[in-house]
Amino acid sequence: MQFVLTLPENSKQPIYKQVCDGLRQAIEEGRLRAGEKLPSTRELAISAKVSRFTAIRSYELLTAQGLIETKVGSGTFVTQKAAVTANTAQPPAEPAEALAEPAFSLFGKRMAQPQMIEAPDAELFQELNYGAPSIEQIPLRQWREVLNKCARFQDKTLFQYVSDPMGYMHLREAICAYLARARSIKCTSARLVLFSGAQSALDIICRLLLEPGNTVAVENPGFPGARRIFNAHGAKIITIPVDEDGLVVDELYKIDQPIKLIYVTPSHQDPMGVMMSMERRQQLLKWAQQSGAFILEDDHDSEFHYGEKPLAALQGLDRGDSVIYLASFWKVLFPVVRMAFLVLPKRLQAPVHQAKSYFERDFPLLEQIALTEFINAGTLERQVKRNKSVYARQRAALALVLAKRFKDRVTTYGISAGMHMILHFHKNMDKSKILQCAQQAGVPLVSTSKHYIADARANEFLIGFAHHSEEELTACINSFADLMAAG
Numbered sequence: 001m002q003f004v005l006t007l008p009e010n011s012k013q014p015i016y017k018q019v020c021d022g023l024r025q026a027i028e029e030g031r032l033r034a035g036e037k038l039p040s041t042r043e044l045a046i047s048a049k050v051s052r053f054t055a056i057r058s059y060e061l062l063t064a065q066g067l068i069e070t071k072v073g074s075g076t077f078v079t080q081k082a083a084v085t086a087n088t089a090q091p092p093a094e095p096a097e098a099l100a101e102p103a104f105s106l107f108g109k110r111m112a113q114p115q116m117i118e119a120p121d122a123e124l125f126q127e128l129n130y131g132a133p134s135i136e137q138i139p140l141r142q143w144r145e146v147l148n149k150c151a152r153f154q155d156k157t158l159f160q161y162v163s164d165p166m167g168y169m170h171l172r173e174a175i176c177a178y179l180a181r182a183r184s185i186k187c188t189s190a191r192l193v194l195f196s197g198a199q200s201a202l203d204i205i206c207r208l209l210l211e212p213g214n215t216v217a218v219e220n221p222g223f224p225g226a227r228r229i230f231n232a233h234g235a236k237i238i239t240i241p242v243d244e245d246g247l248v249v250d251e252l253y254k255i256d257q258p259i260k261l262i263y264v265t266p267s268h269q270d271p272m273g274v275m276m277s278m279e280r281r282q283q284l285l286k287w288a289q290q291s292g293a294f295i296l297e298d299d300h301d302s303e304f305h306y307g308e309k310p311l312a313a314l315q316g317l318d319r320g321d322s323v324i325y326l327a328s329f330w331k332v333l334f335p336v337v338r339m340a341f342l343v344l345p346k347r348l349q350a351p352v353h354q355a356k357s358y359f360e361r362d363f364p365l366l367e368q369i370a371l372t373e374f375i376n377a378g379t380l381e382r383q384v385k386r387n388k389s390v391y392a393r394q395r396a397a398l399a400l401v402l403a404k405r406f407k408d409r410v411t412t413y414g415i416s417a418g419m420h421m422i423l424h425f426h427k428n429m430d431k432s433k434i435l436q437c438a439q440q441a442g443v444p445l446v447s448t449s450k451h452y453i454a455d456a457r458a459n460e461f462l463i464g465f466a467h468h469s470e471e472e473l474t475a476c477i478n479s480f481a482d483l484m485a486a487g
Contacts, residue, residue, distance in 0.1 A: 003039050005048045015050055016057035023058065027067055027082045038068060038076040106212055110232055134467040137387045142379050143336045143370070150369045165357040167194025167341070168368035174375040175341060182381070183302060184312035185325065191344045193352055196363045198298075198328050198340040202226060204359060205324060205342070206233040208351050209261055209294065217255070217262040217293075219247055221451035223270045226263050226298065235260075239453050242269055246276030249283040252291075259293045266314055268301035271451045271462055273414015273422055275305075281314055289320035294345070299327040301418040303384045306392045308416045321345040329371075331419065332384055337371055339363075391419060397470035398463070398477065405481035419466035422448065425459040433484070434459065441480035444468070 005022045007015070026032045039047065041055040048055070059076060062068045066081045104112055166172065172189040179185035195201040210216070212234030218227055220239030230237055238255060240262075241248050247264055264284070266276035276284075288295050297314045315325040328340035344352055374380050399415055402423070409429070413422035423445070425434055431447070438445035444464040449456040465473060 003044065003047055005044075007048065016054045016061070019044075019048060019050060019054060019058035020061045023062060024065070024067060027078060032078050032082070034078050034080050034082050036078050037074075038078065040075065106234060107232070110234060137383075137390060137466070138333070138336065139379065139383050140336065142383070143333070143374070146373045146377075146379070147366070147370045150366060150373055153366075163362055163365060165361045166190075166353060167192075168365065168372065171368045171372040171375075172341075174372050178375055178380070179327075179343070183299065184316035185343060186316055186318075187343050191346065191349055193342045193344065193356055194363075194368070195340045195342070195356075195360060197338050198300075198326060198330070199225070199229065200360055201326055201340050201342050202229045202296075204352065204355055205261075205296065206230065206235070207359075208348070208355055210235050214260040215255075215257050217252065217259050218453075219264060219269065220453055220455070221271055221448055222263070222453075223265065223298070223300075224450055226296075227453070230263070237453070242272055242274065244274055246274055246280045247284065249280055249287055252284075252287050259291060261294050261296055262288070263296045263298065264314075265298045265300060267299050267310070268305075268417040269414070270298075270300065271414075271420075271422065271448050273416070273418055273420070275308065275311065275417060278311055281311070281317055285314065285318055285320065285322065288322040293322070294348075295323045297323050297325050299325060301331060302327070303331055304388050304391055304419065305417045306388075306395060306415070315343055318345075321347055324348065329380075332380065332387065337367065339367070339371065391466055394465045394468065394470055394473060395421070398465045398473045401474045401477040405477060420462050420464045423461045423463050424457065425461070427458060429459055429484075431459055434461070437480055437483040441476050441483055443476045443480045 003026075005019065005026075007018045007022060011018055013021075023032070023038075032038070038044070038059075041052055041059060044050075044058075045052040045055040059068065059070075063070065067079060068076055068082070069079050070076045102108070169189060172192045172194065176185075176187040176189055176192055179187050193201075195204075206229060210230070210233045214235055215238060216230045216235040217238050217240050218230070219242050221242065222239075227237060238259075240251050246266055246269055252259070252262070262284075264276070266281060268275065284295065287293075295314060295318075299313055302310065302313070313325060315323040322345060324345060325343035326340065329337050330340075342352070395415060398421070399412060402410055402412060409426045411424045413424065415421045435445065435447070437443075438461075444467065445461050448460045448462055468476065
């Protein structure tokens with residue numbers, strides 16, 4: 001290994017002592033940790049531009065101090081005593097004068113005051129495995145096979161540094177064909193842009209459309225992660241209520257200020273789980289044409305519907321070039337693939353292409369080639385079908401045992417799609433007791449309160465069913481009900 005060691009220029013101490021002090025300082029500062037292997041004396045001599053004899057004497061002195069030890073046949077290592085030395089070392093003195101605050105931009109000032117923005121983990125619930133698929137439903141074997149195949153790079157042109165910042169062309173074509181079949185999307189490869197994740201896609205839309213103070217409408221309750229990005233860009237957020245048919249479009253006409261962008265989750269409203277009706281979809285598209293606002297359609301949970309016939313995406317119904325379509329493969333392929341993509345209105349195509357070439361020009365090509373093969377071979381759609389069958393059985397088992405054990409004390413919502421449902425407990429039940437009993441019984445239950453900006457409903461919870469078998473769900477809910485009854 002190579003280790004950078006800076007020696008004082010005008011020191012009167014012997015060189016071996018300077019080297020020894022430099023290594024001891026590295027240990028005290030934590031740059032060399034207990035158990036870490038040190039370079040050989042030959043390597044240290046070359047790196048520090050000293051004689052090997054000097055390096056040997058330095059190591060001997062550190063060994064005598066108990067900070068390093070040599071293991072025959074293995075090398076020289078930092079000792080456990082060094083960890084104690086590092087922990088008890090005096091921290092460097094603070095500068096006498098406080099450093100001046102940087103001249104932040106408006107964006108920088110918002111980042112420097114994180115309390116102004118929702119917490120980064122507002123939508124990340126460990127109980128629901130952060131919304132990712134269950135481990136059993138991740139196609140690791142199939143992905144490994146296609147990745148190994150594509151890693152051969154038989155097409156030598158793929159080794160060129162210059163790549164398309166919009167994403168691998170063949171993958172964009174494959175996704176367009178898939179979206180046309182599965183979501184009735186009107187799409188060409190020129191209008192589809194790939195991103196490393198949904199957050200990057202949202203960020204670039206905000207950069208292009210929003211100035212600080214512009215108004216963005218969101219669902220209430222709604223996805224905290226999107227609100228956080230809008231806040232980071234200084235947007236003024238207004239909330240629109242949701243009912244059993246989705247976003248209440250009539251409320252938009254009551255807003256007395258221009259709305260630049262509206263963020264919606266029509267296929268499976270996050271978190272309530274309702275599907276926006278066809279009538280509401282048409283109303284929303286009409287409002288967007290009249291107001292000049294863009295609709296950002298997050299189709300995050302469109303793969304899994306149970307019983308109800310899925311409706312065409314808003315983008316497929318759009319006649320006014322108003323819908324920005326956002327989706328990813330998170331719910332099916334995380335963690336093997338995290339990519340997201342936008343399908344753009346024609347009038348945003350050129351500026352997004354230009355901005356993408358500046359802000360996110362490159363991301364792993366091998367992953368894109370493998371995903372192309374994965375989609376074109378039909379593996380993705382077979383995986384969606386398989387997962388949907390498993391989740392449907394688990395959802396049915398959960399709904400059955402909830403109805404049996406809680407009867408009219410609990411109302412369920414959002415059971416027609418997705419990987420979770422909503423439970424609303426009777427108003428006279430104690431929230432803290434509900435959460436305590438759920439945790440004790442191993443029930444994946446979390447409050448929906450973080451999804452609301454205002455007027456959060458009492459005793460309303462998300463419950464996941466994708467990460468437990470039918471038998472486990474039944475046992476957990478029975479235990480939960482017993483604990484609640486024991487009160």
